[in-house]
Amino acid sequence: MTGVRVAGVGLTHFGSHPDRTGRDLFAEAALNAREDAGVPLDDIEQLNVGNFAGSLLEEQGHMAPLLAEAAGLDCPATRYEEACASAGVAVREAVRTVRSGEADVVLAGGMERMTNNDTPETTEALAIAADELFEIRAGVTFPGAYALMATAYADAFDVDEDELKTDLANVASKNHDNAIPNEYAQYQREISVQQALDAPPVAEPLGLFDCCPVTDGASAIVLVSEEYAAEHDLSAEVAVVGTGQGTDRMALQDREYLARTPAADDAAAMAYEEAGIDATDVDLAEVHDCFTIAEVLAIESLGLYEPGEGLGAARRGETRADGKRPVNLSGGLKAKGHPVGATGGSQIAEMTRLLRGDHPNSDHVADAEVGVTHNAGGTVASAVVHVLEVAE
């Protein structure tokens, strides 16, 4: 088993680009990643690409050969679909391929084009990540499902509604603050806790500023074996030292817990074991905050907080940029944006930049050695966790 390095990362701007095709978005990310890596096109042996709803939102199936062609690649190409965790799975399988020695260089990432549709169409397309029979037909929307988890959380841990909403508003405000210097972010602007609290309701107790936006964007990373990096004298100082994945029941009603995400617990345990770390070793995290409550559940599943104690982390300042363990220095899905099938790759790209020192927020984590990414599908019926480390 060989070690895996991140040789290069590439992103498009995350935002509203309704006139840009998915293939063009991915081509830009792939080109950026390849230029960052300094790896010749012909050395790329495989493409793993995440995409969730292209068949609905862009009326385009069979995405892998299309995106391979767009990226200038002639190699085996596969599209991975695990709802919002699509790119996380694509990266994970790329890591396993390089580790196994089957390939030295794999391009992984994802793409989603969303703003070319009206909001109701997009809402409907995103809802397919839930159980069609037992949830969608019962009026459950994507924000609605997380709102159900939020009220179950408040009930389980005896939190009153004002405290719940205020703590969640602090998560939103924190992530907007982090996005301000990030040139790839959809919302490079601050929102106050009060602004978040005053936003119109979407699915109570969640308001507009508890929800991630609809976003177009793509991500790409070049993963190489340690041997390839050494032979070609690549500057690839960030290693992927752990990868894990977990699965839960599809519908919330069938889960053991409504206010916890055991799929992410399992993914974290698997990734930490591979990396030989525990939660206390984690210096920073990029987590799947599709809704503010999702960040709370994520940091608890990652073991950074006990169940019930993650809610107040942003309010207490602990997960802020200047806190003891920053979470979502990229701005997260909340403020950086959430092009669904690209997000898992974007988290790896942002974590790599943060650890390498070339992210606008790197100064907040100058001594960091271990970063964790957490990417979730649907209401965390699937989850992928990666551990990245500064090598040597």
Add this chain to the structure above:
Amino acid sequence: MSDAGFDEWLHAFAAEDGYYLECANGHGLLPPRRICPDCGSTEFSEESLPESGTVAAVTTVHVPAPSFDADAPYDTVVADFGAIRLTGVVDAEPGTVEIGDDVEPAVGASETTGNDVLMLRPV
């Protein structure tokens, strides 16, 4: 088009004859099922659902999917019926149901599509 197993299960609520499936090892499930995801059992019996359950999570949906456009705002709840939980639209003024309230299942229709919807009615 029908969804075998699910449709029969949903319509049983209209006859106040709601049921769930219990595997040979006592795990509660909803149809259609061939294999118990808890234990792998392939033996199931139909068991009567308790008349009412308790709300375990609730949200008031203001921004619906297009298929519930005319229904919004509405409350969706997950309610605990012991062996299983149910997710349904609340048959009451939005914002009036709380965690811990008792609800009973019924079949209603979406105001938007006319499709059958599992409703949970405060008791």
